[in-house]
Amino acid sequence: MLKGPLPATDQLLSALTVARLGSFTRAAQELELSQPALSRQVMGLERTLGVKLFDRVGRAVRLTAMGEELVQRAGPLLEELGRVTSNLSAASGANAGRVRLGASESVAVNSLPSILRPYLMANRRVNLRLVCRTSERLPEMVASGELDMAVCAVEYDPPGLSTRRLWDEELVLVLPVSHPSRSRSIASYLHEDFILLPSTTVTRRLLDRGLAEHDFDLRVVLEHDSPEVIKAMVLAGLGLAILPEPTVRKETRRGELAAWPLTDLKVTRSIVALSDPRRQPWPAEAALLEA
Incomplete structure (x- = not known):
């Protein structure tokens, strides 16, 4: 039979989140708490258990041996408690x-x-x-x-x-509506400047593979990891782009950008x-x- 007060579930969740993220700041953001409120939760848990769970060295946070024990044992229990609660709610129709x-x-x-x-x-x-x-x-x-x-x-x-x-998304050529060409062949645009996603992204790697298979070489003058920024650059006339079709659907419907699939470069992403x-x-x- 257990004696003494049991830890509150919100205190356990706070401590486990700090342990997983290695940061009080990031844990507070994820849990949508202020950092002082999160610290009070963790200190309250430490008082209840009578042990120190974290070593704080500057901004770094490390689990103590007792903290490691808590994560290993309480983590699965807390997840199972959440699952049971959710299952009971589902059984009641919500x-x-x-x-x-x-x-x-x-x-x-x-x-x-x-x-x-x-x-x-x-x-x-x-x-x-x-x-x-x-x-x-x-x-x-x-x-x-x-x-x-x-x-x-x-x-x-x-x-x-x-x-x-x-679903799958086809990559399409994106250009200003004022662009004089209406060609659907990438070979017609090899002399143009292009604005693309960085080569570290999934979409760019798929595109580069398709270009290499057909021995096409684009002149890339600017890279950015945000499709929204790339579209703004195309609108400003800095170059053309190749993006997933849903990314430019609103702009093409409003007549702000032109976009179409290419006949000699078929690339899709899943x-x-x-x-x-x-x-x-x-x-x-x-x-x-x-x-």
Whole structure:
């Protein structure tokens, strides 16, 4: 029989989040708490347990031996408690709980709003936290437990994660509406300046592979990791771009930019949902995958 007060679940969650992120500042941001409030939660837990959980050296935070013990034992218990609560809510006919969803900027801006609106209308008790990161970073965040799932472009299926293919996006040529050419051949634009995503991104690597297969060489004068910035540069007349079609759909409908697929350069990227197969998805997460 246990004696003495038990730790509060919010205190445990605070400590586990600090341990996972290695930072009080980032943990406070994720939990949507002020940093003093988070510190009080952790200190309260340390008082309840009678042990020190963290060593603070400057801005760095390291787990003590007792802190490591807490993470190993309490982490799975807290996750299971959340799953039980969510399952009970689902059994009563209402999904509930918190879902941490990651997405790349272009997916979040251009595709997620139409998906999330009906999902949130049907699941009013779900607290959805959307985190925007690059497609390169998101698989790591799912694998580490920082995110429950992510929607992004992939070049290959990330090892250790479950991958569900959602849709494909074709890369299209993007140019000002005033541009004199209406050619749909990339060979007609090899003398032009191009503004592209960085070579470290999934989309750029797919594009470079397609260009290499046809022995095309573009003159890249500017790189940026934001499609929104690239579109602004094209509008300003700094060059042409090649981007996923959904990224420029609004601008082409409004007549602000011209965009079309290329007949001699067919490149598509796959948008997938990533999750960790080692953990059982909560009902609210499963419902989102079906949205």
